[in-house]
Amino acid sequence: MEHKIANEYLQITIKETGAELCRIQSVTTGKDFMWNADPAVWSSHAPVLFPVIGAIKNGYVRYQGQEYAVPRHGIVRNNSNVKLAEKTASSLTFALKFSEETLKIYPFEFQFEITYRLKAHQIIVDHRVINHGNTEMLFSLGGHPAFKCPLNADETYQDYYLEFEAVENDSTWLLTKDGLVGTETRKVFDNTNTLHLNHQMFENDALIFKHLVSNQVSLRSTKSAQVVTIHFPDFPYLGVWAKTNGNFVCIEPWLGIADSADSDQDFETKEGLLRLAAGQDFEASFAIEISE
Template sequence: MQYSIENQHLKITVKQTGAELCRIQSTVTGKDFMWNADPSVWSSYAPVLFPVIGAIKNGFVKYNGQEYAVPRHGIVRNNSNVVLVSQSTDSLTFGLTFSEETLAIYPFKFEFQITYQLEDNKVVVSHQVVNHGSDEMLFSLGAHPAFKCPLHDDEVYEDYYLEFEAVENDATWLLEKDGLVGKQTKPVLEHTNVLHLNAHLFDNDALIFKHLISKQVSLRSTKSGQVITVHYEDFPYLGIWAKPNAHFICIEPWLGIADSADSDQNFETKEGILKLEAGKTFEAAFTIEINE
């Protein structure tokens, strides 16, 4: 099932399964801004990442002497147990709560909610995590939205670039074949705030940035100037990814990161892991801004 809301600028649609944003459309021009999830290329739109991001070493984490096979990108993605919690004229809230099924692969009594709210030409994506257990809860949280690129029929992928709000000096951490973060880095942003897109930019998988100054990045075209800006003040890591030669670009704010190749697999020592006290609530949000 899918749910839609709209205002004078935008219409958005969200799949109940996985609480996945699957469409951002201009109500003025009718233009679509999200990737169409072509199954022959990549069959997702914008997976929700919780309670892990990316790959887990050997497919499991260790916690209190037990092994838990948390799936890649977590347990919300593609989950048909996600429910619609509330709907208003300008917002949709979806939720997933712990169960015997989740406790078998993730040992915490969580409540997860994600809200999509329209504010003028912006989509505000808010996350809320509640720890209903008696122990400290460990988790990561992230987004994986894929934006259509190019946006216009008379453009090509190479017409587009990412513009960061600040001049950056940051390298990508290279992923190994199993999706784990290696020890080697590769220069990407050197005294610049611009990253030009090309068909081979992601030949070695995602670009992973740990030390960006910027808290927003815009997708721009040298021809049309059209812009999508992602504001991610609450998220310290950023992933940029696409399938090679695919017509999309993922801009991924992360609170957490995939396992490193030398990880000891202990959940408590996982890089970027968040810790939430019993009975407490965690909140984080990012914003997608559409400028036509």
């Protein structure tokens, strides 16, 4: 099932399964900005990542003497138990709550909520995590939205670039063949705020940034005026990824990161995990802004 909301500028569509944003459309021009999830290339639009980001070493974590097979990217993605919780003229809220099934793979009594709000030219994505348990809860969360690239028929992938709000000097952390974060880095920025796109840059998987100065990044073209900007001040990590044969780019704000190759698989020492006290809640948001 899909749900839609619109204002005078944008219409968005959310799949109830996985609470996945699957379409951003300009009301005035009819232009689509999201990747179409072509199953021959990559069959997702914008997976919701919770309570882990990316790959888990050997497919499981250890927590207080037990092993838990938390899936790659967590338990919200493609989950049909996610349900629409509230709808207004300008927002859609989806929720997933712990169950006997989830406790087998993730040992916390959580409630996860994600709200998509339209505000002028922006889609604001609000996340809320509630700890219903009696112990401290460990988690991370993030977004994985894929944007069409190129957006126009007379453009190529190489016409596009990412423009960061600040001059950057960060490196990407190289991933192993299993999607784990290795110990080696590769320089990406050299005192610049732009990153020109080409398919070859993703031959070794995603670019993973831990130390960006910027809190926003824009997808721009050298040949046309439309701009997609991601504002992510609540998110310390950023991933940039695409399939080498896919005309899209994922710009991914993260509150965590994939397991490191040298991880001891102890969930309590995993990099990027947040800790939430019993009975407390946590909120974080990012925004997608469309300019034409």
